[in-house]
Amino acid sequence: MKDILKQLDIAGENKGTSTGTEWLPGSGDLLQIKSPVDGSPIATVQQTDDKNYEAVMAKAAEAFASWRLWPAPKRGEVVRQVGEALRNHKEALGKLVSYEMGKSLQEGYGEVQEMIDICDFAVGLSRQLYGLTIHSERAGHRMYEQWHPLGTVGIISAFNFPVAVWSWNAMLAWVCGDVCIWKPSEKTPLSAVACQHIISKVFQKNQVPEGVCSLVTGARALGEKLAADHRIPLLSATGSTRMGKAVAATVGARLGKTLLELGGNNAIIITPEADLNIAIIGAVFGAVGTAGQRCTTTRRLIIHASVYETVKNKLAAAYAQLRIGNPLDEHNHVGPLIDKAAVQQYLSAIEKCKTEGGNFVVEGGVLEGAGYESGCYVKPCIAEAQPHYEIVQQETFAPILYLLKYNTLEEAIAIQNGVPQGLSSSIMTLNLREAETFLSAAGSDCGIANVNIGTSGAEIGGAFGGEKETGGGRESGSDAWRNYMRRQTNTINYSTALPLAQGIKFEL
Ligand code: NAD
Numbered sequence: 001m002k003d004i005l006k007q008l009d010i011a012g013e014n015k016g017t018s019t020g021t022e023w024l025p026g027s028g029d030l031l032q033i034k035s036p037v038d039g040s041p042i043a044t045v046q047q048t049d050d051k052n053y054e055a056v057m058a059k060a061a062e063a064f065a066s067w068r069l070w071p072a073p074k075r076g077e078v079v080r081q082v083g084e085a086l087r088n089h090k091e092a093l094g095k096l097v098s099y100e101m102g103k104s105l106q107e108g109y110g111e112v113q114e115m116i117d118i119c120d121f122a123v124g125l126s127r128q129l130y131g132l133t134i135h136s137e138r139a140g141h142r143m144y145e146q147w148h149p150l151g152t153v154g155i156i157s158a159f160n161f162p163v164a165v166w167s168w169n170a171m172l173a174w175v176c177g178d179v180c181i182w183k184p185s186e187k188t189p190l191s192a193v194a195c196q197h198i199i200s201k202v203f204q205k206n207q208v209p210e211g212v213c214s215l216v217t218g219a220r221a222l223g224e225k226l227a228a229d230h231r232i233p234l235l236s237a238t239g240s241t242r243m244g245k246a247v248a249a250t251v252g253a254r255l256g257k258t259l260l261e262l263g264g265n266n267a268i269i270i271t272p273e274a275d276l277n278i279a280i281i282g283a284v285f286g287a288v289g290t291a292g293q294r295c296t297t298t299r300r301l302i303i304h305a306s307v308y309e310t311v312k313n314k315l316a317a318a319y320a321q322l323r324i325g326n327p328l329d330e331h332n333h334v335g336p337l338i339d340k341a342a343v344q345q346y347l348s349a350i351e352k353c354k355t356e357g358g359n360f361v362v363e364g365g366v367l368e369g370a371g372y373e374s375g376c377y378v379k380p381c382i383a384e385a386q387p388h389y390e391i392v393q394q395e396t397f398a399p400i401l402y403l404l405k406y407n408t409l410e411e412a413i414a415i416q417n418g419v420p421q422g423l424s425s426s427i428m429t430l431n432l433r434e435a436e437t438f439l440s441a442a443g444s445d446c447g448i449a450n451v452n453i454g455t456s457g458a459e460i461g462g463a464f465g466g467e468k469e470t471g472g473g474r475e476s477g478s479d480a481w482r483n484y485m486r487r488q489t490n491t492i493n494y495s496t497a498l499p500l501a502q503g504i505k506f507e508l
Helices: 002-007 050-067 072-088 088-100 105-125 163-176 189-205 220-228 239-251 275-294 304-321 339-356 409-417 434-439 482-486
Strands: 013-015 030-034 039-044 139-147 152-156 179-183 211-217 234-238 257-261 264-272 298-304 359-362 381-384 398-404 424-428 449-451 485-493
Touching: 002 088, 013 050, 013 072, 013 424, 030 189, 039 152, 039 189, 050 152, 050 211, 050 339, 072 088, 072 105, 072 163, 072 189, 088 105, 105 189, 105 359, 152 163, 152 220, 163 189, 163 220, 163 398, 163 434, 163 482, 163 485, 179 220, 189 211, 220 239, 234 239, 239 257, 257 381, 264 275, 264 409, 275 298, 275 304, 298 304, 298 409, 339 359, 339 398, 398 409, 409 434, 424 434, 434 449, 482 485
Parallel strands: 013 039, 152 179, 152 234, 179 211, 234 257, 264 298, 264 424, 298 398, 381 398, 424 449
Antiparallel strands: 030 039, 139 485, 359 381
8 A cells, every 4th residue: 555655645744735736734633544444544634724724715716717717628628637647547546545435446446437437528518518599589689598607616525435526526617617625524535635636737737727626624614614605606515414404504594505415315126026136236236335335325125025035035145145354355345334433323223223123134243353453344234124213214324224015116115205315216127117107206206216226326427416315416417517607698689779578668
């Protein structure tokens, strides 16, 4: 890992505040970053102090004044080069993400690939920021609408996708003409510092104004500061529903805009007409991948009574095959949780489920001994439960899967929708009526609804996000770019008169 840290310019002590190519010296506290993989300290990051925060805000405003006037395809060209730089650093950055966060190496590489993909998407988008033309009711008039950049976009990200979520926001925001200030999770700021080093070279080469791409580091208090700051017209925040509610209240009070990507409580419905091979693989990958720390992790399986026992036994057999250990070893399926606090939450969720009457068919527990020294490795577990249990209604960010039984499709959909969150959902069936009912207006209430695919993971081409307590935001593909721009309606009079709308007469 030492070589990787050197290669990424992040060995030893790191400053945690940057306006693009410059790193600001400050007096902020040093954050010691430890890997959940083996408990070793990796490096330190100096958190942003008040003085540097103000310097970053001022630089961002200054940079916006000129960046907004760059033609969008020229901004796209910079993002194209960012994609190239990420391609060149994919292996090193992917390994760092895996080591700092604890996800598998393949998922670490996959996360960097997602960044590269969104760069490609944003480059094309830079020539497609389309508005509409509208027929005016007045003779000699033309109406159209256009999209302008918003200004400074704040990006608060969660620990489980230390780099990809930032890129979903930043790459689109940049081609739209905004400037960005990123506050990564205090649990994974090193990956963010590494990204800043990678892209700063591209920004320097292209003479992008200092302040277009800033980084600030710190914990909740810094996030709260961004939320309250009226100089940030749009705050995109990814994390827990608790955080989202706080951010929405603060930003809403100043009538700013938010883009919220919050917790999920995702379910797969397995019907009697499912291809069980697909269903089992989809469910197991969805439940244990990233050790249950994806917003799209499968947390509930809603299984028809007629196949319930078969599915339960197959799942138990699949779980018995799982290899838990160092995520950098590609033979392992499941890595560690992010920290010991997450392990405590996992244990208390198991206890709560038992108290409420849950029956564990695959037991959980914390692993000890060689290879598990960090104390963050836990056993993925499966409990038979009831949909109304308080613990089943919540998102526990760990590999705990609840089995729920149903008899009719209507009942299954009601169970699927009967939680406060609304991110990802899926149905396993080869029956067209069942699939289409699930996708209809009377079906899943989630932002993502799949057929014969699990709940976990998504392609960058689609709009990503969810309803209800997931926050309602949409990022990444489709027309999510509109979040980062303001719409302006323009009417031009090229006639010799001044007719008023709705035929109103006003004569002097
Ligand atoms: P978290 O809410 O603890 O922290 C997320 C970020 O918000 C961090 O940068 C943190 O410093 C900041 N923060 C915390 N409280 C804040 C406040 N009051 N005001 C402003 N900022 C604040 O979440 P986490 O533990 O890092 O991540 C896990 C959560 O994120 C899960 O709930 C998961 O479902 C969710 N998540 C959602 C998506 C999505 O796209 N829907 C993607 C990834 C993660």
